[in-house]
Amino acid sequence: xxxxxxxxxxxxxxxxxxxxxxxxxxxxxxxxxxxxxxxxxxxxxxxxxxxxxxxxxxxxxxxxxxxxxxxxxxxxxxxxxxxxxxxxxxxxxxxxxxxxxxxxxxxxxxxxxxxxxxx
Numbered sequence: 533x534x535x536x537x538x539x540x541x542x543x544x545x546x547x548x549x550x551x552x553x554x555x556x557x558x559x560x561x562x563x564x565x566x567x568x569x570x571x572x573x574x575x576x577x578x579x580x581x582x583x584x585x586x587x588x589x590x591x592x593x594x595x596x597x598x599x600x601x602x603x604x605x606x607x608x609x610x611x612x613x614x615x616x617x618x619x620x621x622x623x624x625x626x627x628x629x630x631x632x633x634x635x636x637x638x639x640x641x642x643x644x645x646x647x648x649x650x651x
Contacts (some may be wrong), residue, residue, distance in 0.1 A: 591624070
């Protein structure tokens with residue numbers, strides 16, 4: 533998990549902060565469900581989604597910028613492996629963010645069940 537966080541870089545802090553807010557809010561929704569909380573939950577989930585996507589784009593941009601700037605990498609026969617490693621690291625934010633969103637959705641479904649509404 534720490535390797536995933538490190539590979540994602542600075543955008544992971546935003547995914548983590550918004551993700552924790554989303555999970556805490558979804559957790560409280562399970563125990564005290566109310567219709568008026570649903571818009572806030574949706575907004576927090578969008579914040580997680582957008583920060584995960586921003587992390588992906590930032591990571592891909594870093595790969596696209598850094599590889600050509602380093603002549604040893606750019607001329608290396610291992611260039612495809614270098615780029616694949618960078619792309620894999622760029623996927624850290626979406627992996628983490630989408631996992632948080634899945635957990636949040638599960639908690640919200642439990643809250644909706646308690647509220648007597650279908651998910």
